[in-house]
Amino acid sequence: MILHTYVSGEGEPLVLIHSGGMTGDTEYNEQSEFFSAENFKVIRPDLRGHGKSFGKIDYYFVQCVQDLKETLDHLGIERCHIAGVSIGGIAALLFAKEYPEKVKSLCFSGVLPKEPANWAELIKEEAQHYEHLFANEEAVAFLNEIHGENDWKSLLQSFNEADFYPFHATGDVYGIEIPVLCLVGENQELEVEAAIVYKQLHSAINIAVIPFAGHLVHREQPDLYSQTLYAFLKNS
Template sequence: MILHTNITGEGEPLVLIHSGGMTGLTEYQEQADYFSVQNYKVIRPDLRGHGKSVGEIDHYFSRCIEDINDTLEFLNVEVCHIAGVSIGGVVALLFAKKYPHKVKSLSFSGIFPVKPDNWTELTREEAEGYEQLFNDEEAVGYLNEIHGESDWKTLLRSFNDDDFYPFDELGDVSSLKIPTLCIVGDKEELEISAVTTYKMLNPTFNISVIPFAGHLVHREQPDLYSKTLEILLMKHRG
């Protein structure tokens, strides 16, 4: 499936993949502004079930990987840099694993290679947070506006299904040879532990801890995130 996509700038393709519940237009705006004037073609797709990309949500990540591939082929992009956060980070890493010849560099934040001991508690708290969100008229109005015809409530609920998160695939990175940067906010102890585990699983991975930031590090510290990501991109341009 070809995803609805926002594109700014011209130059080397840089794919930025949003977090769950957001869209290509509502996320990574600061990074799109930053990189589009530095000879990058910034590509921000709406993942299926988000924004204007309506599609079935079963087998979610395997479908998303093929969606990204279909979209890049439609755009005549043969190779790109790719970065993602949270759900978008999962998609970025899984895409890089399946299509390594299409990825110059990979960056992700907010994902886990192994299941945290308190994962059941975390998912229960997240599910409760979603239900509170669904009762917030202002938030619901905004999400209805940005997601259009997509059934975003069903999508968000599916994120808490027992078999949704692909830990086995995310932890299988020892043979990945793509230049990779794991970015994490210093407020997230579990995520710091996660990137440390990634470094042990694949010593070639690079790690950056951004101060004064949490799960959505690119949003909470956009300048630091952009300049950190730029180091990776500059090392692997051309």
């Protein structure tokens, strides 16, 4: 499936993939402006089930990887840099593993290589967060607006299903040969630990810990995120 995309700038292709529940238009705005000015062609897709991209949400990441392949082919992009956060980070990582010939470099944030001991508790907390979200009229109105005809409530709830998170794939990074950056916020202890694990799994993986930021590091520290990613791309 060809994803709805937002494209800005001209130059080396850089794909930026949003977090779960957001869209290509609502995230990475600061980074899009920054990299467009640095001679990059910035491509921000709506993942399936988000924004203006539709499609079934079963076998989610398998579908996402193929969607990204078809979208890049449609845009005539042979190779690109790719970065993503959270759900988008998983999609970016799995795409780079499946199609390494199409990826110049990979950056991901908010991705875990193994199931935490308290995973069931974290899932329960996330489910409670969604309940509060669904009761927030202002938030619901905003999400209805950005997702249009997509059933975003079912999408978010699917993220909490027991077998949704593909730990078997996110933890398998041994064969990756392209430049990789794991970029996390210091306030997410679990993700800082994950970055260290990724370094242990594959010594060539670069890690960066951004101060004064949590899970959505690109949003909480947009300038530091952009500068760090830019330094990585220039050295890739």
